[in-house]
Amino acid sequence: MNEVLIRGARLYGEGEPVDVLVADGVIAGIGAPGVATVPEGAEVIEAAGQVLLPGFVDLHTHLREPGREDTETIETGSSAAALGGYTAVFAMANTDPVADNAVVVEHVWRRGREIGLVDVHPVGAVTAGLAGERLAELGTMAKSAAGVRMFSDDGHCVADPLIMRRALEYSTALGTVVAQHAEEPRLTVGAQAHEGERASRLGYTGWPSSAEESIVARDCVLARHAGARLHVCHVSTTGTVDVLAWAKGLGVDVSAEVTPHHLLLTDERLATYDPINKVNPPLRTEADAERMRQALADGVVDCVATDHAPHAVQDKDCEWAAARPGMLGLQTALSIVAETMVRPGLLDWRGVARVMSERPAEIAGLPDQGRPLAEGEPANLVLIDPDAEWTVHGAELASLAGNTPYEGMRLPAVVSATLLRGRITAREGKIG
Numbered sequence: 181m182n183e184v185l186i187r188g189a190r191l192y193g194e195g196e197p198v199d200v201l202v203a204d205g206v207i208a209g210i211g212a213p214g215v216a217t218v219p220e221g222a223e224v225i226e227a228a229g230q231v232l233l234p235g236f237v238d239l240h241t242h243l244r245e246p247g248r249e250d251t252e253t254i255e256t257g258s259s260a261a262a263l264g265g266y267t268a269v270f271a272m273a274n275t276d277p278v279a280d281n282a283v284v285v286e287h288v289w290r291r292g293r294e295i296g297l298v299d300v301h302p303v304g305a306v307t308a309g310l311a312g313e314r315l316a317e318l319g320t321m322a323k324s325a326a327g328v329r330m331f332s333d334d335g336h337c338v339a340d341p342l343i344m345r346r347a348l349e350y351s352t353a354l355g356t357v358v359a360q361h362a363e364e365p366r367l368t369v370g371a372q373a374h375e376g377e378r379a380s381r382l383g384y385t386g387w388p389s390s391a392e393e394s395i396v397a398r399d400c401v402l403a404r405h406a407g408a409r410l411h412v413c414h415v416s417t418t419g420t421v422d423v424l425a426w427a428k429g430l431g432v433d434v435s436a437e438v439t440p441h442h443l444l445l446t447d448e449r450l451a452t453y454d455p456i457n458k459v460n461p462p463l464r465t466e467a468d469a470e471r472m473r474q475a476l477a478d479g480v481v482d483c484v485a486t487d488h489a490p491h492a493v494q495d496k497d498c499e500w501a502a503a504r505p506g507m508l509g510l511q512t513a514l515s516i517v518a519e520t521m522v523r524p525g526l527l528d529w530r531g532v533a534r535v536m537s538e539r540p541a542e543i544a545g546l547p548d549q550g551r552p553l554a555e556g557e558p559a560n561l562v563l564i565d566p567d568a569e570w571t572v573h574g575a576e577l578a579s580l581a582g583n584t585p586y587e588g589m590r591l592p593a594v595v596s597a598t599l600l601r602g603r604i605t606a607r608e609g610k611i612g
């Protein structure tokens with residue numbers, strides 16, 4: 181029997197330390213420290229001073245398999261996820277071939293299962309080939325062995341309002357959710373950086389906030405009329421927060437995610453012309469980042485999603501205009517949330533559980549993730565040392581790519597163990 185005893189951890193970082201016994205994939209017992217006898221053969225994790233939370237769920241990960249296995253595979257991405265404290269990730273559909281059919285989503289799902297470090301849920305494309313012209317086979321993907329729960333053309337916006345309307349209707353009938361990459365393409369032709377003073381000064385074509393906000397507003401209206409559920413990917417502007425607050429006030433069934441980089445980084449970084457900072461949507465202003473943090477604390481923005489986007493050196497270490505947008509996120513997400521939200525007192529650890537585990541699990545409809553820390557519940561867990569610090573080095577991360585914008589930064593909070601259905605998937609920075 182696979183048993184683990186976690187000794188002296190604080191559940192949600194609250195109250196007195198407890199011992200947590202994990203057996204057969206579930207939390208078998210929670211009690212006062214030292215009272216339980218250590219079962220023979222059990223692995224013991226000394227967790228004094230540490231915080232135990234439900235394992236993290238990432239609604240937005242790019243794993244690059246199939247197609248760009250030189251930058252990430254399901255295996256290396258799963259390792260990065262486990263080391264980052266994740267027990268479930270949603271792998272975006274912008275692979276090559278595109279995950280717009282049952283064969284590709286089943287491959288991703290099966291490969292994730294074989295590796296067994298994190299539950300890999302494939303996201304299905306909304307439109308065939310991500311071309312935005314006709315719907316992909318949503319029903320077939322939902323009913324496949326992969327049991328697709330989320331559809332997205334991420335990387336591209338579902339710009340045609342009629343296609344978006346139909347996608348919302350079908351998806352709601354299937355009990356799934358559409359996640360929109362909100363970017364009105366007519367407003368971002370040639371865009372390179374957040375439209376504003378800094379982009380003008382540096383000579384970049386601007387990427388207006390309205391490109392995001394206009395699509396979010398339109399989609400909230402479409403979702404309202406269709407009685408549908410909508411999820412908005414990587415929100416980044418104050419105006420989007422206003423639109424979300426308005427729509428939620430009307431009772432629209434909309435949820436939204438923010439990335440760690442939009443909580444911390446701003447377009448001030450553009451001055452170096454280093455494409456490590458190039459990302460979609462672009463890094464915005466200090467006022468936008470401040471509003472993202474506030475909205476995440478308030479719940480107008482529901483959760484954190486990494487938008488982990490590995491890229492090859494030649495696609496990042498080149499001139500700005502030619503570089504691909506995107507940055508790594510899985511192994512740094514917790515620390516960026518600790519730095520931007522926990523340290524300033526915007527969220528406590530229970531709040532971190534809400535935005536990194538419980539809400540994303542609810543949005544995607546995962547029954548066994550983001551569950552309470554209680555006896556009988558599935559042992560999908562993350563143990564965090566809140567007082568430890570570490571220095572980020574891209575070359576040391578588990579991803580095949582190294583494009584982290586946090587290179588050399590010293591950050592708070594370290595994942596000391598991750599458990600998936602009671603099995604240790606990561607411990608002290610190592611897999612398994």
Ligand SMILES: NC(=O)N[C@@H](CC(=O)O)C(=O)O
Nearest residue numbers: 242334335459460489505506
């Ligand atoms: N975020 C990014 O800048 N890039 C993503 C696509 C996306 O999330 O839009 C990618 O696939 O590289």
Ligand SMILES: [Zn+2]
Nearest residue numbers: 334335361413
């Ligand atoms: Zn996107």
Ligand SMILES: [Zn+2]
Nearest residue numbers: 272334335487
């Ligand atoms: Zn993405």
